Amino acid sequence: MNAVEWNxxxxxxxxxxxxxxxxxxxxxxxxxxxxxxxxMRKGNIGMCVATQIARFVKPDSKIPxxxxxxxxxxxxxxxxxxxxxMEEAGEMVQITNLTSLHQHLTLWRNAxxxxxxxxxxxxxxxxxxxxxxxxNLEIAYNYGLRAIGPAHxxxxxxxxxxxxxxxxxxxxxxxxxxMDRYNMILDATHLCDSAFWDAMEIYQGPVWxxxxxxxxxxxxxxxxxxEMILELIGRKAxxxxxxxxWMMIPGWVRGKSTPQNTGLVIEHIAEHIDxxxxxxxxxxxxxxxxxxxxxxxxEQAPGDMDSIADLQSITGILSRRGYSEQDIEQIMWKNWxxxxxxxxx
Ligand SMILES: [Zn+2]
Numbered sequence: 001m002n003a004v005e006w007n008x009x010x011x012x013x014x015x016x017x018x019x020x021x022x023x024x025x026x027x028x029x030x031x032x033x034x035x036x037x038x039x040m041r042k043g044n045i046g047m048c049v050a051t052q053i054a055r056f057v058k059p060d061s062k063i064p065x066x067x068x069x070x071x072x073x074x075x076x077x078x079x080x081x082x083x084x085x086m087e088e089a090g091e092m093v094q095i096t097n098l099t100s101l102h103q104h105l106t107l108w109r110n111a112x113x114x115x116x117x118x119x120x121x122x123x124x125x126x127x128x129x130x131x132x133x134x135x136n137l138e139i140a141y142n143y144g145l146r147a148i149g150p151a152h153x154x155x156x157x158x159x160x161x162x163x164x165x166x167x168x169x170x171x172x173x174x175x176x177x178x179m180d181r182y183n184m185i186l187d188a189t190h191l192c193d194s195a196f197w198d199a200m201e202i203y204q205g206p207v208w209x210x211x212x213x214x215x216x217x218x219x220x221x222x223x224x225x226x227e228m229i230l231e232l233i234g235r236k237a238x239x240x241x242x243x244x245x246w247m248m249i250p251g252w253v254r255g256k257s258t259p260q261n262t263g264l265v266i267e268h269i270a271e272h273i274d275x276x277x278x279x280x281x282x283x284x285x286x287x288x289x290x291x292x293x294x295x296x297x298x299e300q301a302p303g304d305m306d307s308i309a310d311l312q313s314i315t316g317i318l319s320r321r322g323y324s325e326q327d328i329e330q331i332m333w334k335n336w337x338x339x340x341x342x343x344x345x
Contacts, residue, residue, distance in 0.1 A: 001053050002035065002293055003082045004075070010036050011091055014307055032297030035308045037091055040119055043309030046108040047095065047333075049210050049240075050083060050121035051293070052076040052145070055152055056129035063154050065129075072130035080143055083121065093118040094144045098344045105337065122340075124187060124210060127152030127161070134178045141182050148179055149187030149210070151195060159199075161190040162222045168198035180205050185343060188212070188232065189240075189289075193221065200231055206343035207235050211242040211289035214275045218250050226279060233280045238339045240289020241269050243311075245300045247291075248272070259303035266302045266310065267317050273331065274321070283327035287335045288314070 002008045006027065008017050014036045024030040040048070054075035057065030066072040086092040095101050104120040111117055124147035131137055137145075150172060151161030158175045160166040168176075176199060179186060186207045188196060200207075209232060215223040224232070224239070232239060245259060246252035248268045259265075277283050292301065292308050304310065318328045330338075 001051065001079070001295070002033070004078045006033075008033060011086075011089070012036060012038075014039050027295070028299060029295065029297035032299050034297055034301060034305060035292050037119060039307040039309045041114050041117065043307070043312050044114060045119070045308065045311070046114065046117065047104065047120040047122070047336075049124045049147065049289075050092075051124050051126045052079045052130070053126040053152070054079075054130045055127050056157055058155075061154070069129060069132045069157065073132055073136060076125070076130045080123070083123065084143075087118075090118055093120050095120045095122050096144050096146060098341065101337070101340055101344070122146050124185075125149065126187070126210075127156055127190070128159075128175060129157045131158070131175070134174065137175070137178050137182070137184075141184070145184070147185035147187050147208070147210070148175075149189050149191070150175055150199070151190045151192065153190070159195040160192040161195075162192065165192045165194050165221075167194045168202075172198075173202060176203050179203075183343070188237070190222075193225075193228075196228060200235075206339070207232065207237045208339060209237060209239045209289075211240050211244075211291040211294075213242055213247050213272045216275055217271045218247055220247070222247060229276055229279050233276075233285050236285070236339070236342065238285055238287045238335045239276060240287045240291075240336075241272060242289050242291035243269065243301055243305065244291050244294070244296060245302070248302070258299070259301065264302050265304045266313055268302065269314065270317055270321055273318070277327075283323065283330050284335060284338075286331050287339075288332060 003010055017033055017036055018031045021030040054072035055065035056069045056072045095104055108114060123144045125145055126149050128148055128150045150159035153162045154164050158172040159168055183205050186203050188207055188209045189212045191199060213223045215225045245264050249264055273286050276286050288311060315328055
């Protein structure tokens with residue numbers, strides 16, 4: 001989305017990306033982005049979940065989106081074309097199975113410098129509206145898609161998402177059945193409560209939540225209730241922490257709140273991490289999701305987050321809170337790898 005819709009060349013330094021946007025006003029985060037490949041490498045982020053995203057909306061929808069599923073599909077095809085171009089350029093490498101996962105881990109762990117290494121990515125689809133039919137799922141699997149979140153915001157073709165609520169439709173159930181056949185990872189992020197519980201009842205395959213926080217800390221339907229978290233823990237899911245300001249603390253008012261006037265800092269994420277780890281009784285089901293590639297920048301991120309590399313400060317935050325070295329390692333990266341080891345075995 002950053003590359004194709006926001007027109008950002010993520011291979012550039014952050015300062016160059018920001019500079020290029022200094023006269024643009026079309027999006028709230030112009031000149032304020034926090035992600036670039038060099039910053040990811042600086043933050044020792046060797047692997048990420050990379051998304052395809054394109055929503056379909058009906059006439060009079062309050063949320064923006066494409067006017068047909070075919071246009072949404074075309075948008076996701078632009079996004080995969082960019083990822084493939086990044087692979088050609090040696091900037092990224094796609095991870096689709098245990099062989100490519102462990103090859104990549106070995107490459108990063110043994111390298112003297114990570115400055116020029118490709119960033120590994122697991123391809124995910126956020127909101128499945130762009131699938132015109134289930135045939136598109138097969139096409140997508142073949143170009144490397146490994147995770148699907150059926151919903152995003154509002155009413156979706158296959159499932160309702162954040163700020164809406166509807167049980168899973170037959171179309172949604174058919175999508176899950178097809179995902180099961182391919183052993184796709186179900187991304188439970190953004191599913192509305194009814195669709196979440198319907199999906200948990202019927203889905204047999206692996207489930208993760210790429211970017212989601214705890215409702216107990218930030219009361220909003222976007223976050224998970226304790227019951228939902230316990231269900232995910234029971235399924236050995238990993239819940240990826242998100243750094244979108246309004247999700248991290250209660251009472252954020254769009255257009256009024258700022259990281260400065262709310263005092264929001266990275267450390268606030270520890271409230272969500274603590275809560276989930278308390279429910280689990282261990283640190284095995286929390287990871288870093290970030291969400292920092294998603295339509296916001298410094299204006300809507302913790303005040304001490306200048307770039308994605310600052311995620312490394314979580315290590316010190318957790319250590320000061322009494323997390324063991326092993327817990328911290330699990331949360332920072334290992335839980336995701338263990339999840340993939342289980343899911344792709
Ligand atoms: Zn999202």
